[in-house]
Amino acid sequence: MSVSIGGRTPRKQASNALADAQLPRLIELWLLIAAAIVVGGTLLLVGFNLAVWAVLTAVVYVIAIGVASRLVENRRKAVDRVVRALVTIAFLLAVIPLISTLWTVVAKGIGQLNWTFITQTGAAHFDPTTLEVTTAPGALQAVVGTLEITGIATVISVPIGLLTAIYLVEYSLPSSPLRRIVTFLVDVMTGIPSIVAGLFAFSLFALIVGPKAFSGLSAAVALSVLMIPIVVRASEEMLRLVPDELREASYALGVTKALTIVKIVLRTAVSGIVTGIVLAVARVIGETAPIFIAASFTDNFNANPLSGPMQTLPVLAYTGYKFPGHDIVASNQAAWGAALLLVILVVIFNVIARVVAQFFAPKTGR
Amino acid sequence: MSKRIEVNDLNVYYGDFLAVEGVSMQIEPRTVTALIGPSGCGKSTFLRTLNRMHEVIPGAHVTGTVRIDGNDLYAPGVDPVLVRRQVGMVFQRPNPFPTMSIRENVLAGVKLNNRKISKSDADALVERSLKRANLWKEVQDRLEKPGASLSGGQQQRLCIARAIAVAPDVVLMDEPCSALDPISTLAIEDLIEELKQEYTIVIVTHNMQQASRVSDKTAFFNIAGAGMPGRLIEFDDTTTMFSRPSVQATEDYVSGKFG
Numbered sequence: 056m057s058v059s060i061g062g063r064t065p066r067k068q069a070s071n072a073l074a075d076a077q078l079p080r081l082i083e084l085w086l087l088i089a090a091a092i093v094v095g096g097t098l099l100l101v102g103f104n105l106a107v108w109a110v111l112t113a114v115v116y117v118i119a120i121g122v123a124s125r126l127v128e129n130r131r132k133a134v135d136r137v138v139r140a141l142v143t144i145a146f147l148l149a150v151i152p153l154i155s156t157l158w159t160v161v162a163k164g165i166g167q168l169n170w171t172f173i174t175q176t177g178a179a180h181f182d183p184t185t186l187e188v189t190t191a192p193g194a195l196q197a198v199v200g201t202l203e204i205t206g207i208a209t210v211i212s213v214p215i216g217l218l219t220a221i222y223l224v225e226y227s228l229p230s231s232p233l234r235r236i237v238t239f240l241v242d243v244m245t246g247i248p249s250i251v252a253g254l255f256a257f258s259l260f261a262l263i264v265g266p267k268a269f270s271g272l273s274a275a276v277a278l279s280v281l282m283i284p285i286v287v288r289a290s291e292e293m294l295r296l297v298p299d300e301l302r303e304a305s306y307a308l309g310v311t312k313a314l315t316i317v318k319i320v321l322r323t324a325v326s327g328i329v330t331g332i333v334l335a336v337a338r339v340i341g342e343t344a345p346i347f348i349a350a351s352f353t354d355n356f357n358a359n360p361l362s363g364p365m366q367t368l369p370v371l372a373y374t375g376y377k378f379p380g381h382d383i384v385a386s387n388q389a390a391w392g393a394a395l396l397l398v399i400l401v402v403i404f405n406v407i408a409r410v411v412a413q414f415f416a417p418k419t420g421r
Numbered sequence: 422m423s424k425r426i427e428v429n430d431l432n433v434y435y436g437d438f439l440a441v442e443g444v445s446m447q448i449e450p451r452t453v454t455a456l457i458g459p460s461g462c463g464k465s466t467f468l469r470t471l472n473r474m475h476e477v478i479p480g481a482h483v484t485g486t487v488r489i490d491g492n493d494l495y496a497p498g499v500d501p502v503l504v505r506r507q508v509g510m511v512f513q514r515p516n517p518f519p520t521m522s523i524r525e526n527v528l529a530g531v532k533l534n535n536r537k538i539s540k541s542d543a544d545a546l547v548e549r550s551l552k553r554a555n556l557w558k559e560v561q562d563r564l565e566k567p568g569a570s571l572s573g574g575q576q577q578r579l580c581i582a583r584a585i586a587v588a589p590d591v592v593l594m595d596e597p598c599s600a601l602d603p604i605s606t607l608a609i610e611d612l613i614e615e616l617k618q619e620y621t622i623v624i625v626t627h628n629m630q631q632a633s634r635v636s637d638k639t640a641f642f643n644i645a646g647a648g649m650p651g652r653l654i655e656f657d658d659t660t661t662m663f664s665r666p667s668v669q670a671t672e673d674y675v676s677g678k679f680g
Contacts (some may be wrong), residue, residue, distance in 0.1 A: 228479050300516040303477060304580070306531035308587055309506030318533050322520050417519035417569070 078127050083120065083136070090116040113144050115124060119319065144148070157398070167388045173198060173396070176356040177371075177389060196356045197371040204271050204359050204367055205340045208278035213332055215279075216286025224294040225288075225316055246283035252280040253345025260349070270375025271360030274350035274367075278339045285338060289331025293324040324389045326412035333408035337401045343369040354380075368397040424490040424507075424590040424621060426471065431485035432650075433466050433475065434501040440466050444485075446640060453613060453622045455632035455659065458642030458674070463651025464625045467642070468593050471623060472508035473501040484645050489591065502513035506530075509589035513596040515576035517568030518585070524564040527551060530587035546586055546605055554582035555612050574605020583610065585620070592616065598631065610635050629675055633663050641671045 094111045098104065117140045124133035177193035190401075219237065225232035230397050256277035260268035304313040321328070351364035352374045375390025426448040433441040441463035448454050456464040459565070469475040470483050474492060487494045492677040494504050515612045517526045527547045531538050547564065551557040556578040560571070568579055577597060584592055594613075613622060613635045626632050632639055639662040644651045655662065666672045 260436070298516070299477075300512060300514060301518060303474065303510075303512065304518070304583075305517045305529075305533060306477060307472065307474060307502075307505055307510035307512075308533065308583065309502055309528070310533040311502050314533055314535065319518060323518075415520075 056152060058166075068174075068280065075129060076127050078124060082123065085142075086119050086123065087112075087116050091117055101279055113140075116140060117144075135406070158399055159392050160391065161413055163388075163391040164393075167192065167392030168395055172389075172392055177354055192385055192392065194368065194371060194389065194393050196354065196368040197368045197393055198364040198396065199351070199356070199358050200271060201367040201369075201397070203358065204274045204278065204346065204365065205336060207272060207275035207284055207360060208339060209336055211275065211279040212282035212286050212335070216283045216335075217328070219283075219287045219292050220290035220319075221316060223291055225320065227311075241284045241287050244280070245288065247280065249281055249342050250344040250348070252277045253348035255280060256345065257349045269349070269351040269364045270362050271357075271365040274346045274365065275360065277345035277349045279344060281342065281345070282335045282339050285335040286332060289334065290324075290328050293327035293331060297323045298329065322415075323417060326415040326417075329408055329411050329415065333404050336404055341369050341397060341403060343373050346370050347373065352378075368393045368400070372397070423565070426591065426621065426623075427486075427487070427488040428471075429486045430640055431467070431470060431483055431487060432469055433463065433483050434481065436480040437477065439650040441470075441642075444653045446653065446656050448621060448623060448638070450621050451617055451619070452637040453617050453624060453635050454638045455636035455638060456623065456625045456640050456642060457629065457632050458651070459628070459644065460627075460641040460652075461651070462644040464642050465595050465651075466651070468595055468623060468625050469510075469592055470512055471591070472505050474505070476501060484638060489543060490625040507589050508586035508591040508593060509587060510593045511577070511584050511595065511597045514600050515573055515580050517571070517576050517579050519567070519569050521568055522565045523560050523568050523571070523579060526568040527581055527582050527586050529557055550582040551579075553585055553607060553612075553616070554578045555615075568663060572605070574608060575603065576600045577601060577609060578612065581609070581616075589620070591621045592625070594622065596625050596627060600656050606631070629663075629677075633659055639663070641666075641668075641674060643670055643674070 072259050081374045091108075091112045094115055095103070098108055117137055120140055121133050121137040124136045130270070172192055173195055174189065174195055175193035176195045177191060181187075189258055218380050219241070222236055223237060228239075238278065253274075256273045257268055259276065260270065260273040264270075300316055301319050301323060305319045306312075310318075345369050347366075350367070350370075352370045353364040353366050355364075357363045371393040375386045375388075379386035428444055428448075429447050431444045432439060442444045444467055453625060456468060458464050466475060471487060475480045475481040475483070477566075483495060485495075489507065493499070517523075518529060521529060524547050525532065527550050528538070528543055529547070531543070548557060548561075549558060556575060559575060560566075560579075563570075568576065571600070577600070581592075581597070598609050601609065610631065613624065616622060624632075624635065636659045638656065640656040641654045641662065642651050643654045655666055657666070662671060663675050666675065674680075
């Protein structure tokens, strides 16, 4: 008896009318290994190349799995397997640069990274007796500078950004012209190139304190120009996610609008807002150009953000390569150390944010 | 505790759109009044004008008067926040605050207003409110669990406990059982019966049996057509409304001929 479901006929007479022929369970793995061996073997004859091998293996695998599935299974499953393979390849392609970058930074920076590097100011010492210049590697000035400049930028940006978001979501009417202007300006600010923000901050401070306006504060102002729109956007999204039902429940208890916003809306949205702020910090902590312009660079330890050049980790990485000191190798190594340190800092911030977000998240558990 | 509500020639507008027209009714203290009628006829809108919750929607405004024991809610200088402290509300979907525990939810009306309350007073208030809401036995061992961990029916009773914890004079209920199963519905209807001893209750419902079970008075709202304002068609004792209403439309509606 031949059974037809939706116009398709099973290729094999199965005992179960709903069952269809299937490829073996591990067919994808076996086909991949087979494709790798075949392609590898062929390439060995003409000259082996890792990249070509990977690309050809992927192409052969996609074709093979499609043909095999079409022959044994049916058209729908064949399409499924091919698309699944393509999606996986796309994912791997997207991950390769990321892993490669991380690998390079870790591999080159790890040798540099030790406690002395973090806790010591890098400086060149001139020894008058031997007339030799020795360079001591150190990133303390850059670590302190990064934390101070990013910290000040966060302190400036978070209140402005959060209050703007609260105005947009809780107070402005959809038709209000001010709301449209603010939204438009935030969109424009999101697109400002960071170098422009740096020039803006530097010229602003040059107007106030004169031509030698390099300072951590002016770099922080440049970063907050970049940071505010991100904080506004992220907070706005999170505030909009708070259901109106909760606001109404609060109003119906005779709670004022201000207290409703502080204790219900912000409290419910806080975990998302914290995540948004940390993403904004991670976005600006790696900025180089605006800090280079506004805070210049220095090997001296300067913890005073109000005056004098200040070093940050990305700027240290940049100058270590672009303007190496007497000992070029040491400068380059310091650059890689700074890069790794920066990555670690960002990871630490992300972990802290996750813990905080988890702590504040609305609880649903029984 | 309970108070009389007098509504006189009330029109409700959303912007320029007249949503409810010419409603006048008297709601006696310690009674349950049911508002019935087809969807979109303005029952919920009217209910919300009784504690000025309609003002949450931009552009909503009213003409006419609503007096609670003689005080006009819409007189100049009336603070809607104070109105809502006297006229509590329970919504269609249970909406406990997700960041708060069961205990904190009951105390929300007190705590959110930054009022100081001693631990023993707070404990007493939590127990009293939850007992009034028939929820105490089910949650007394887990007051610190999140409010969202309860079932839908329990959440709705938690919301009722939260509403009565601020000691309002009037409790408005906007289809409080429409998201609940029959057992939970029964629990809430029993609760309404008990709350009637102390509070004036106005309830919107789509369930005709519920209206006839719980209410003393019933108001039937209807709408002439799309884009037309909703009107109060008939307002009378519930037994009269369901046995021999004076308006044909009411009879058609309660007997299930339309709606």
